[in-house]
Amino acid sequence: MGFETLFTPLTIRGCTIRNRFVMAPMQRHKPDDFIPSPAHAEDYRDRVKGGVGLIVTQGTTMDHWSTFSPYARLFPAAYDGWRRCTDAVRESGGQIFLQLWHEGANREGGYGPSGYTAAGELRGQAMSREQIAEIIDLYAYSADVARKLGFSGVELHGAHGHLIDQFFYPASNQRTDEYGGDLAGRMRFGLEVIRAVRAAVGEDFPVGMRISQWKANLYQAKPFATPDALRAFLLPLKEAGIDILHASARRFWEPEFEGSDLGYAGWVRRLSGLPTIAVGSVGLDVDMHSSFAGVLAHSTGEEGVNELVRRFDRGDFDMVAVGRAVLIDPEWVNKLRNKRFGDMRESLTTVEIRGTTVLKNYSLPPKSA
Numbered sequence: 001m002g003f004e005t006l007f008t009p010l011t012i013r014g015c016t017i018r019n020r021f022v023m024a025p026m027q028r029h030k031p032d033d034f035i036p037s038p039a040h041a042e043d044y045r046d047r048v049k050g051g052v053g054l055i056v057t058q059g060t061t062m063d064h065w066s067t068f069s070p071y072a073r074l075f076p077a078a079y080d081g082w083r084r085c086t087d088a089v090r091e092s093g094g095q096i097f098l099q100l101w102h103e104g105a106n107r108e109g110g111y112g113p114s115g116y117t118a119a120g121e122l123r124g125q126a127m128s129r130e131q132i133a134e135i136i137d138l139y140a141y142s143a144d145v146a147r148k149l150g151f152s153g154v155e156l157h158g159a160h161g162h163l164i165d166q167f168f169y170p171a172s173n174q175r176t177d178e179y180g181g182d183l184a185g186r187m188r189f190g191l192e193v194i195r196a197v198r199a200a201v202g203e204d205f206p207v208g209m210r211i212s213q214w215k216a217n218l219y220q221a222k223p224f225a226t227p228d229a230l231r232a233f234l235l236p237l238k239e240a241g242i243d244i245l246h247a248s249a250r251r252f253w254e255p256e257f258e259g260s261d262l263g264y265a266g267w268v269r270r271l272s273g274l275p276t277i278a279v280g281s282v283g284l285d286v287d288m289h290s291s292f293a294g295v296l297a298h299s300t301g302e303e304g305v306n307e308l309v310r311r312f313d314r315g316d317f318d319m320v321a322v323g324r325a326v327l328i329d330p331e332w333v334n335k336l337r338n339k340r341f342g343d344m345r346e347s348l349t350t351v352e353i354r355g356t357t358v359l360k361n362y363s364l365p366p367k368s369a
């Protein structure tokens, strides 16, 4: 065990990822025509050359009026652009999962289980049963398109209070039919999505899901307040056919429940028995939300990495997703492997675009420069 174990391969349903480092999904490229540009593909290629084993793409919405990201969409005109991304990653020795995203009622005028966001704001309509069936089919269709475009797998975005998570979460799911009510009812939509995706893509294609306790604009949410409650949520996901869980937290080291120093990913791994990805402020001293608010992030250096290795070594998680640190420094993983901690670029600036604070990956030069 030890540091080098982070650089051993992991195989999921025949897909071998050369090491345990994942580039976290991050919306950044915003092309006017919604088609991934050559620069977008090169961006992923740079991270793979810089040591990342698996890219999870920026959240990508599906081809339907109810879901519309200005950053990335999966629709026929964009297929060649996505193919350029999968080719770039594969040619450089990496694997790439497409993150399939539907924002549900977070989109003004859209729809969700009850039209409510997780924070309790009414922003859209409640979905009819027919609309639910249509969106389940859309997930299956989109996952199969991803397979045909050369993606190595898909990650269903079931976190952060977006559509699938809106069904899971009681405040945003106030339905009284079979898609609401108790946990089994609230999980029905997500489980039907997983089963439909599995049926569409076959047995050789990894299907992951990102999950979280926190929700957008509701960072303290903790729907699963005890290990038993969390277990009751995780086991049906496993039974439905999820291969890997991406346990989204703001800080990977933060204890999830009292009486143990296990973080969210540690608990997800222990309770589900599934391969699990940890994430949250890896290599940096402030979390994502502070970065969006303009706080500069600094490298936690060797000390931060030692804590990551300690937890990985004791089996808390199987992979590590790195977000901002690999945005700032595409070579971050290689530098870590070579213990070039002093060379890691470490600061972020933020910019405002039309009133929204957007992270910009312009960084200060490395400390040693």
Ligand SMILES: Cc1cc2nc3c(=O)[nH]c(=O)nc-3n(C[C@H](O)[C@H](O)[C@H](O)COP(=O)(O)O)c2cc1C
Pocket (backbone or CB within 6 Å): 024, 025, 026, 027, 028, 058, 059, 060, 099, 157, 159, 210, 248, 249, 250, 279, 280, 281, 282, 284, 287, 288, 321, 322, 323, 324, 325, 359
């Ligand atoms: C610019 C930016 C865009 C993001 N977009 C997404 C996204 O599309 N899907 C998603 O699940 N998470 C998204 N996230 C969250 C990241 O995947 C990750 O969980 C978060 O940044 C924490 O990791 P870090 O502390 O290493 O940056 C985004 C984060 C950033 C900074």
